[in-house]
Amino acid sequence: MTGNKSPVKGTQLWQNKSLKLVLATPHTIINDLRQRIFPQGHFAFLIVDEFHHAHKKYPYVPIALAAYKAGALILSLSATAEDLEALKNCFVTKIVKAEISMPQKISPTSEKKHPSG
Numbered sequence: 703m704t705g706n707k708s709p710v711k712g713t714q715l716w717q718n719k720s721l722k723l724v725l726a727t728p729h730t731i732i733n734d735l736r737q738r739i740f741p742q743g744h745f746a747f748l749i750v751d752e753f754h755h756a757h758k759k760y761p762y763v764p765i766a767l768a769a770y771k772a773g774a775l776i777l778s779l780s781a782t783a784e785d786l787e788a789l790k791n792c793f794v795t796k797i798v799k800a801e802i803s804m805p806q807k808i809s810p811t812s813e814k815k816h817p818s819g
Contacts (some may be wrong), residue, residue: 713739728761735764743772753778 715721716739734740755780756762769776777785
């Protein structure tokens with residue numbers, strides 16, 4: 703869903719009960735919340751990336767709060783571990799910290815040939 707839709711089109715999209723997955727920026731959703739065309743109780747699960755931005759006036763805050771009040775499950779993702787303390791003040795009930803390392807880059811000279819070829 704993009705912000706390049708009219709309020710009428712947005713209302714039609716949100717009222718479509720066959721929607722199973724919506725991908726949208728927080729700015730698109732917050733605009734629809736403000737225009738009262740976003741169905742707050744429509745979603746059971748919300749995934750929020752870059753949740754370390756969920757403070758002050760950033761759109762994640764009212765969106766996540768509306769989903770939380772409606773009883774939706776919320777998966778909040780952040781690759782910025784130093785901001786985890788700030789998340790504890792955002793109605794987050796459980797924080798799981800995962801250490802994920804990226805594989806080392808293999809130089810072309812150190813690549814092994816496949817046994818079959």
